[in-house]
Amino acid sequence: MRNGDVWDFEDAGEIRGDVNGSGVVLGVDGGATSTVCVCMPLLALLSAHKLPDPLPVLARAVSGCSNHNSVGESAAWNTLEQVMAEALSKSGSNRSAVRAVCLGVSGVNSSTDQERILKWIRDIFPSHVKLYVHNDAVAALASGTMGKLHGCVLIAGTGCIAYGFAEDGREARAAGAGPVLGDWGSGYGIAAQALTAVIRAHDGRGIQTMLTNSILKALGLSSPDELIGWTYADPSWARIAALVPEVVSCAEAGDKIANEILVNAVQELALCVKAVVQRLCLCGEDGNSSFPVVMKLSNIQTSYPAVHPIKPQVEPAVGAALLAWNYLMKESEAECHR
Template sequence: MKYYLGVDGGGSKTYTLIVDEQGNIVGKGSSGNGNHQIDYEAAKANIRESVEAALAQAGLTREQIEFAYFGLAGADREIDYRILRPMIAELGFPRHEINCDTMIALRAGTDRPYGVVLICGTGSNSAGVSPEGQFFQCGGFTYLYGDFGGGGTLCVEAFRSVIRAWDGRERPTLLTRLVLEDLGYGSVQQMFDDYLDHNKVPPLRLAKLLFTAAKEGDEVAADILRRQGIELGKSAKAVIRRLVMESLTFDVVLAGSIVTRGEGDFVHRYIREAVGDIAPAARVVTLEVEPVVGAVWLAVEATGAELPPAIYESLRGVAEFSLA
């Protein structure tokens, strides 16, 4: 029996999945941040922890893994790969490959060997592959280098909107009540002083409150989410233009919690409008499986093997990653 291992290392969590050649899931593992750009030592430890948990559950050794595929946030440039190659080599898999997490999300979301992917989770990133195999990445390097959005930005936008509404620079917003309740403060003044005096950082979970407020008609929250959608649309356009895919039929895969689990159409419609403007035959699809499934498929395909279509459909059922 042959076994394949896939890893999805993101900014908040790392997932590992092992399947056999018949497509049966035999091992799972999870841990925290897997992005070396955020914290190298933590990412190294978390990737190892996730992998070892999956191997232990499967009762397998590294030598029994036919191929291991690592889709890692932060695997953006050659300088990143110089850091990641020895890190992953230390795990001891005889045959493995490292790629950016955008590629496993794209593979999990489309049956075509080409397309575009927009990731908006903790951070944001976009990339695409043309039918000729040309790759282009747009973003993924934080706000300073042109990005906007992802939970790391949106939680700050929610927090600062409350401050701005309090001091009069912004319209009153439902976010004030939601944020104060979530953080446990009785007033904005109390929150302001505590965060400023102790150099606190807003937690990522505040990003979810934007959807709650927007769903209830809050214009401040809706405007922030609108900007997120517009920016993702701009990224999609940039990738499509660079790869000269305007006239092609392909999928634009949306991945990451902000675009897969957010309520309402506060972000998606602006992405669809942007994509429709430049590539009318393209289809915007929301990823409905965990990206780690794409890593497993790429591990299988890296060996030249192919899982039966029924098995592909079976693995598409991994919509939520549970260790059970």
């Protein structure tokens, strides 16, 4: 229990129930804009290996940003702690009922990042609880493959990343390193380029663009000079990325600069997926093997005709919960064969 003010559940000790239905699993999807946690009953491994339809979700909770690179470690930790506590509370469960927690969190880019988050949550759950930490792209992939890790996923929101898994377990990623390190296909990247275009047009380095009036009106500012103070007063990624609709509107109205920004973003996103596909050889030696891509991109299908585009039927937080369930099933099967 941390401070006793967030985790206020009865601690009934360690309940080591089996994997045939007792207890719950938590799935967390943590991004630069919002964080979602779902609580699901531990699903039985059916003889037909099929999941229930619809999937039973006991509770869902939503909070703010949990990317420590964006808001700092303390704020990120508080968000994760709060959202898991709320989901458990809404479900009528307690910490001892949890069998596994799978967190997909943006900003998890290395084993060091994983260990940091694992250390955060180890103190609040009983020792029997299995803990898994991934980048949020892994949870997004699982939301399209129902908990199985194979294929490629593209996340294009406040940030952007492509992440993939080969059938032999190898994994690869492209982008996802944040706006400073070139995530130009992200919402932040698009909006930052739009703000730059406005300043360039204002000082004579660039051509005039409809983005100037559109962005100034959206922000309630009277001059491009005021953009400098607005931008650096709070340079959080989500705040900047919120200007993307203005870029889209200007592009639809025929603005050349806005259209170029969006075209470049799409090309960057396509490059991300292509890089992952090639590194993992997902298309096979002949380039014709089928593989799932969670998100449809026409550029990708042109390059890889056998790609199987998937529109997720569940949200990434549910994908994370299904990952936790699959991990438990595999561990249980392994123990049975010992």
